[in-house]
Each structure stands twice: as C-alpha cells, then as structure tokens.
Amino acid sequence: LPRRYAAFSDATSYYFPCKAKFICPRISHETRIPVTSSLQKGWIMISRLVSPFRRKHGKMWHGRTLKERYDIVIVGGGVHGLATAYFLARDHGIKEVAVLERRYIGYGGSGRNTAIARANQRSKENIPLYREGLKMWPWLTRELDFNLMFSPIGNLNLAHSEAEVAALRTMIATAQYMDVPSELLKPEECRKLIPILDISGRPRFPVMGGMYHPPGGTVRHDAVVWALARGADRLGVHIHQGVEVKAIRVEKEKIAGVETDQGNIKTAKILNAAGGYSPTISTMVGLSLPITVLPLQALVSEPLKPVLHHVISSGRYHAYGYQGLKGEIITGAHMDPWPTYTTHTTAGYMKHQAEALIDLMPPLKAARFMRIWGGLTDMTPDMAPIISDSVVGGYYMDCGWGYFGFKSGPVTGKYVAEWMAKEECPPILKPFHLRRFREFDLQKETASTMYYTPWN
Amino acid sequence: LSFLIPCPHCGPRNIYEFRFGGEVKSRPDEKTTDPEQWAEYVYFSRNVAGPQKEWWFHTKGCGCWFTLWRDTTTNLPVEAPEGGL
Numbered sequence: 001l002p003r004r005y006a007a008f009s010d011a012t013s014y015y016f017p018c019k020a021k022f023i024c025p026r027i028s029h030e031t032r033i034p035v036t037s038s039l040q041k042g043w044i045m046i047s048r049l050v051s052p053f054r055r056k057h058g059k060m061w062h063g064r065t066l067k068e069r070y071d072i073v074i075v076g077g078g079v080h081g082l083a084t085a086y087f088l089a090r091d092h093g094i095k096e097v098a099v100l101e102r103r104y105i106g107y108g109g110s111g112r113n114t115a116i117a118r119a120n121q122r123s124k125e126n127i128p129l130y131r132e133g134l135k136m137w138p139w140l141t142r143e144l145d146f147n148l149m150f151s152p153i154g155n156l157n158l159a160h161s162e163a164e165v166a167a168l169r170t171m172i173a174t175a176q177y178m179d180v181p182s183e184l185l186k187p188e189e190c191r192k193l194i195p196i197l198d199i200s201g202r203p204r205f206p207v208m209g210g211m212y213h214p215p216g217g218t219v220r221h222d223a224v225v226w227a228l229a230r231g232a233d234r235l236g237v238h239i240h241q242g243v244e245v246k247a248i249r250v251e252k253e254k255i256a257g258v259e260t261d262q263g264n265i266k267t268a269k270i271l272n273a274a275g276g277y278s279p280t281i282s283t284m285v286g287l288s289l290p291i292t293v294l295p296l297q298a299l300v301s302e303p304l305k306p307v308l309h310h311v312i313s314s315g316r317y318h319a320y321g322y323q324g325l326k327g328e329i330i331t332g333a334h335m336d337p338w339p340t341y342t343t344h345t346t347a348g349y350m351k352h353q354a355e356a357l358i359d360l361m362p363p364l365k366a367a368r369f370m371r372i373w374g375g376l377t378d379m380t381p382d383m384a385p386i387i388s389d390s391v392v393g394g395y396y397m398d399c400g401w402g403y404f405g406f407k408s409g410p411v412t413g414k415y416v417a418e419w420m421a422k423e424e425c426p427p428i429l430k431p432f433h434l435r436r437f438r439e440f441d442l443q444k445e446t447a448s449t450m451y452y453t454p455w456n
Numbered sequence: 457l458s459f460l461i462p463c464p465h466c467g468p469r470n471i472y473e474f475r476f477g478g479e480v481k482s483r484p485d486e487k488t489t490d491p492e493q494w495a496e497y498v499y500f501s502r503n504v505a506g507p508q509k510e511w512w513f514h515t516k517g518c519g520c521w522f523t524l525w526r527d528t529t530t531n532l533p534v535e536a537p538e539g540g541l
Contacts, residue, residue: 279503290499292478293528337476340528341505346458348472381499438495454476 060226061233066240069266070098072420073258074273075245075281077101078110079221079406080398081273082228082239083413084420089235091414092421097237098267100260102244102277106225109275112343112375113406114298114332116311116322118155118216119180121404122171122448125431126384127178130404132428133411137219140410146227148219149325153310155216156185156193157450158360160205160316167449168211175213185210196307196361203359205316211449216311218322221406228410248284248395255285255394269394269420276341276376278399285392290437291378291400294335294454295342297349298375301367303327308361315449319356329367331357335377335403337454343374377402383451384443387416388434389425396420397434403452459531465518477511479504480523507534 072088074081077099088094101107117137119130137150159165168184175182187199190210199207229239240262247259248270257266272281282289304327313320321331331353336346350372358365379402380386386400398416401408415426425433436442445451460468479501484493502508507527514520525536 288500348458437499438492
C-alpha cells in the first residue's frame with residue numbers, strides 16, 4: 001500500500017490506533033482520508049463514462065425456478081442464511097444450494113436491526129466468534145466488492161452504579177484476555193468522547209464510568225444482505241424469494257425434503273436460519289426450542305449535524321444510540337415483554353427512548369423522531385445462540401440469536417457452512433449446541449451489562 | 457399502539473404494567489421426573505403462532521398471577537379454544 005493509504009487502512013482495520021483513543025475517530029487529525037491525485041481523478045471520470053459500454057450492469061441476483069433437488073436447503077434469506085449459502089459455494093464447492101425466503105431477502109431481523117457491530121461479549125465462549133466477526137467486515141467489503149459502510153466508530157457502554165462499574169471491570173478483563181480492545185473510562189473521559197453527555201449529578205442515573213470498545217462500530221445492514229446475495233448468486237446459489245416452507249419431510253429420522261407453497265424439494269440437509277420464525281420451522285421436524293419470540297422496536301430521528309461520534313449504550317436506561325452517516329440518531333433498546341409474531345410499535349416505547357436519550361444527552365431534546373419500526377427477536381434464556389445439529393439427521397439450526405444476530409452473521413455463516421459441508425462441528429461453534437439446555441450448562445451472557453430483556 | 461391485558465382484579469390495563477410469565481405448560485411430577493424433563497419444562501416452549509395460554513403477572517397493579525388466552529398473531533386476548541390445554 002502507498003504510504004498515504006496506510007493511516008486509512010489502520011482506521012478501518014480491527015485495531016484502532018491507541019494513541020488516538022481519546023480523540024474522536026471521525027474528526028481526528030490522526031484519521032487521514034486517502035488523497036486522490038488529479039491523474040487518478042481523471043481516470044475515475046473516464047472510467048465512469050466508459051463503464052456503461054464496458055460492463056453490463058445486470059441484476060444483483062436472479063429469480064430462479066425451483067429445482068426438484070438441492071444438496072442443501074437454507075430456510076431464511078437473512079444475513080445468516082445468505083452468508084452460509086455464500087460460504088458453502090465459495091469454500092466448499094457446494095453450489096446446489098437453495099435459500100428459501102418467505103418474503104424478500106432482508107425482510108426480517110437483517111433489515112430491522114440497528115446495524116451495530118461489536119465484540120465485547122461477556123463470556124469466553126462467545127467472544128471468539130464475535131471477535132472474528134468484527135475482523136471480517138473490512139475483508140468482506142473487499143471480498144464481496146460492495147461498500148458495506150463499516151464505520152469503526154467505537155462503542156461506549158455506560159455504568160451508573162458501583163456495581164455496574166465492577167461488572168464492566170470483569171467484562172473488560174475478559175475482553176482484554178481474549179485480545180479484544182476494551183477499556184474502563186472515567187465519566188470525564190466518557191465526556192471527552194461524547195461532549196453532549198451529561199456527567200453531572202442531574203440525570204436520574206448519573207454516569208459513573210464507561211467501557212470503551214474502539215474497534216466496534218456500525219455497518220450498513222441492507223448492504224450486507226445485498227452483497228452476500230449477489231456473491232452467492234454469482235457462485236450459483238439459488239435465492240428464492242416469496243417461497244414459504246409449509247412442511248419438512250422426515251424419513252427414518254433423516255431429512256428427506258421440504259414442501260413449499262411453490263412445490264416440493266428433495267434434499268438431505270436443511271438449515272433453519274429463520275430468525276424470529278425459527279421455532280415455527282423447528283416444529284415442522286417435531287422439535288421445540290428454548291426460544292421466546294419477543295418484539296423489539298427501533299427509532300430514527302430527523303437528521304442532525306454531527307453530535308454523537310460513537311455508539312453509546314446504557315444497560316440501566318435500557319437505551320442505545322448512535323448517529324448514522326446521514327445524521328439521524330438511530331436508537332433502540334430492550335424487547336417488549338409480550339411474545340408475538342407481529343411487529344407492532346408502541347407510543348410507550350417512543351416515550352421511553354426519548355426520556356432515556358434526553359436524560360443522558362440533554363441537547364437531543366430538540367430532535368424529533370421520524371420513523372419507528374419493529375422486528376422479532378428469538379431470545380434464548382442465556383442470551384447465546386443455538387447453533388446445533390439435532391436428532392433428525394441433516395437438520396441444522398442457526399437461530400436463537402436474539403438481538404445479536406446481525407453482527408455475527410457472516411462469521412457464523414462461514415463456520416456453519418463448514419459444519420454442513422464436512423459434517424463435523426468446528427470447535428468455535430461447540431459451546432452453542434442445543435444440548436447445553438438439557439445438561440443445565442447455560443452460557444453466561446446474561447451477566448453482561450448490555451442485557452436488555454424487558455424484565456431486568 | 458400498545459394493547460390492553462385484562463387483569464381479573466383490575467380490569468383491562470396497559471400491557472406495560474404486566475410481566476410475561478411464560479407459556480402454560482404441564483408441570484412434571486417431582487417424584488418421577490428426570491433432569492431432561494425438567495429442562496424441557498423450564499426452558500423449552502412451543503411458540504405457537506395463534507392462540508396460546510400464558511402466565512401474566514400484574515407487577516404495577518394488584519401483584520397477582522393469572523393465566524390468559526392470547527393470540528400471538530394479533531396480540532389480542534381471545535376465548536379459550538375448545539380442547540385447548
């Protein structure tokens with residue numbers, strides 16, 4: 001790389017340079033934007049003029065007719081399903097893969113999440129997966145040749161009591177031991193990162209410290225879905241939108257095929273990557289899951305000038321937010337306490353978000369919310385996913401992600417693809433087997449301070 | 457649009473006053489059960505898309521537990537279906 005690009009590639013790589021840790025990455029003089037010479041500018045202009053003739057801008061992915069047989073059928077056209085399909089075709093040469101999506105790809109959680117990426121999980125079983133997932137974004141951008149808009153703006157988690165500061169210390173120790181940059185900040189240091197943060201004694205829960213996780217940030221979630229779909233399609237994967245799975249045929253304890261509203265498919269392997277609808281799919285093979293499907297709402301404010309340069313979150317306020325590239329404050333938080341298959345939004349939720357954000361960052365009180373939407377989260381009791389095979393031969397699950405599904409999508413797809421292709425569980429996925437519930441050996445993610453269930 | 461949960465003592469109240477207590481399941485007999493059945497009872501749920509019988513607790517009201525039939529596809533309380541649970 002030429003020297004002038006070096007600083008830029010540092011900023012987008014996993015390790016944000018430590019010397020700039022208390023300086024906002026977006027406005028820091030440390031962050032240099034690549035300089036384009038006039039010669040390069042000229043070449044870009046010429047290639048833009050020429051490209052319509054040189055390159056055919058085809059469809060990103062194609063409508064295919066449903067075949068009678070596929071090697072692998074993936075139920076759910078979200079980040080997890082598409083990533084698995086992509087890596088099956090790319091790394092394992094399995095091209096006879098169908099992704100079945102009932103609505104359109106990215107309709108569910110993949111297009112409804114708030115697009116935050118981070119690797120500061122609580123337990124040592126979970127961190128390696130998220131750590132690799134976070135490192136993957138810059139690589140994936142190049143690999144898929146698609147701007148995923150990965151912005152490593154850093155995540156700041158606030159603590160509002162001595163107990164929470166102690167909990168953050170434990171999390172930071174775990175993270176640092178697992179080679180994930182994370183550090184404890186004093187309230188004054190938090191304020192240096194986020195100048196509009198009120199660190200006085202005025203807020204209902206005054207800020208007593210923060211956990212700063214510099215390599216985390218945001219990714220454009222739609223772009224991830226589109227890029228993976230395009231990549232998979234180019235490798236020969238069939239993406240079927242508007243195809244609903246009606247039943248799964250099991251013969252002699254093994255997967256035999258899928259019945260859909262568009263016809264039947266013979267297959268030996270199925271992956272359940274249906275997110276909020278995964279319990280429904282699981283019921284088709286006669287398995288219940290330790291999942292509760294809860295709704296989660298998120299909101300976007302009107303665009304503002306740059307005020308919030310990091311992802312800020314508070315477990316106590318049950319709120320998190322960041323400023324998107326267009327200037328809106330994107331915020332969400334805890335699940336609502338009723339199991340549902342609807343995506344209702346509520347006035348109470350909006351009020352709660354507004355109160356929480358304004359209490360922490362008073363200048364935001366002038367901002368108005370523009371949009372609100374809801375999605376489904378498949379919550380497990382221990383806040384860790386279910387990545388598992390089952391007593392039914394050829395039936396695999398990648399579900400129970402709750403609200404962690406987006407940031408871990410591509411990396412999980414990579415390992416699930418390896419599992420389905422080689423029929424041997426990669427060590428990194430072993431802790432997530434469904435049997436942990438029957439053995440009463442649950443994961444410890446609920447000890448995290450970013451734990452937004454409706455009832456904690 | 458939030459919705460109302462009919463509390464048997466306080467009448468219809470805002471959903472945010474309540475805590476969801478899980479699906480109503482048949483509790484295994486403590487004398488004859490094994491850990492596997494306990495795990496099934498404690499963690500696993502059916503996640504019905506449609507009417508299901510569930511536990512609710514009126515945290516910000518009378519503080520009582522009660523059961524309710526509710527349709528998970530509309531969020532509205534419904535009459536108990538025939539032969540249900």
